[in-house]
Amino acid sequence: xxxxxxACLVLLTDGSLPRVWSxxxxxxxxxxxxxxxxxxxxxxxxITDRIGIKPAATRVALHRLKxxxxxxxxxxxxxxxxxxxxxxxxxxxxxxxxxxxxxxxPRAWHLVIANPDNRRxxxxxxxxxxxxxxxxxxxxxxxxxxxxxxxxxxLPTPDEAPDWLRSALCDPRLRDxxxxxxxxxxxxxxxxxxxxxxCETAALRVLIVHDWRRLVLRVPDLPEQxxxxxxxxxxxxxxxxxxxxxxxxxxxxxLAA
Numbered sequence: 001x002x003x004x005x006x007a008c009l010v011l012l013t014d015g016s017l018p019r020v021w022s023x024x025x026x027x028x029x030x031x032x033x034x035x036x037x038x039x040x041x042x043x044x045x046x047i048t049d050r051i052g053i054k055p056a057a058t059r060v061a062l063h064r065l066k067x068x069x070x071x072x073x074x075x076x077x078x079x080x081x082x083x084x085x086x087x088x089x090x091x092x093x094x095x096x097x098x099x100x101x102x103x104x105x106p107r108a109w110h111l112v113i114a115n116p117d118n119r120r121x122x123x124x125x126x127x128x129x130x131x132x133x134x135x136x137x138x139x140x141x142x143x144x145x146x147x148x149x150x151x152x153x154x155l156p157t158p159d160e161a162p163d164w165l166r167s168a169l170c171d172p173r174l175r176d177x178x179x180x181x182x183x184x185x186x187x188x189x190x191x192x193x194x195x196x197x198x199c200e201t202a203a204l205r206v207l208i209v210h211d212w213r214r215l216v217l218r219v220p221d222l223p224e225q226x227x228x229x230x231x232x233x234x235x236x237x238x239x240x241x242x243x244x245x246x247x248x249x250x251x252x253x254x255l256a257a
Contacts, residue, residue: 004191004193004195005050005193005196005200005204007191008188008191008192008193008204009050009051009052009203009204009207011184011187011188011191012184012188012204012207012208012211013051013052013207017051017052017053018051018207018210020048020053020057020058020060020061021061021064021065022210022214023048023051023053023061023206023207023210024044024048024058024061024062024065024071025065025070025088025092026206026209026210026213027039027044027047027202027206028071028082028083028084028088028092029092029095029096029099029209029213030205030206030209030249031202031206031249031252032083032084032252033084033089033092033093033096034089035089036083037083037084037252038081038082038083038252039081039082039083039252039255040076040079040080040081040082040252040255040256041062041073041079041080041081041082042079042255042256043252043255043256044058044062044082045058046199046255046256047199047202047203047206047255049199050199050200050202050203051203051206051207062082065088069085069087069088070084070085070087070088070091071083071084071085071088072084072085095213095217098216098217098221099209099212099213099216099217101237102237102241107142107143107223107224107225108142108143108144108157108223109140109141109142109143109144109157109161109222109223109225109226110140110141110143110144110145110146110154110155110156110157111134111138111139111140111146111154111155111157112125112131112138112139112140112141112146112147112152112153112154112155113137113138113152113153113154113155114137114138114139114151114152115150115151115152116137118151119137119151120151121149121150121151121152122137122139122151122152125139125141125147126139129220129221130142132169132220132222134165134168134169135168140165140169140222140226141222142221142222142223144156159225160225161225161226163228163229165226166226166227166228166229167228169220169222169226169227170227170228170231174215174218174219175228175230175231175232177215178215178219178231178232178233178236179230179232181211181212181215181232181236182232182235182236182239184211185208185236185239185240185243186239188204188208188243189239189242189243192204192243192246192247196247198250198254198255199250199255201247201248201250202249202250202255204247205243205244205247205248205249208240208243208244208247209240209244212236212237212240215236216233219233
């Protein structure tokens, strides 16, 4: 293991290991999402070992994901091959556009106002994740067409949102986390070595995707123009694409060799 790899690992983990089962979800979503794609237990262990995760923890996480119906496995001599189940593939495919998608063009958005005597319909939209509360009884959603319901009223909106609404829609903790991620990605761009082994390449790539995945899936799926002007999401996304281009996913055979 090279010192340059160690330095990159510290940048991405800050000495704190991710949850193993969640990291393995990222590994399969990034490197073996297709129908019939598999990774051997040997390959998985080599990736997680480079990150500093013990084999016993990896085994427990794989067992959990099998029990949860996310992974299937089959014996291959002294090792096992693992792959995403139909459910695992569907869930991975569902979030992939948000993780890997490029910067978007401005999208339409709308406001929804609830009947003050019955806010259940609005609460249902918010619970489903399709709308984000802006203030009591009012929520914001993507798209020009607001949902129709007797207890909801949709309003057309301008292309640009006022600053006070942008601030209300973005949790300050998410904003801070995004800036911190941008700092890590920026430092990594300068520190990234060229002489990495396939397992080191896979380990750094997976950690980069995992870091971004954990952030972006907490961010409301709303048009970019609804985020504050200091929102660092677009810069993070651009750096993600650059870093992943420099760290192409190794093939499964090279990881197990």
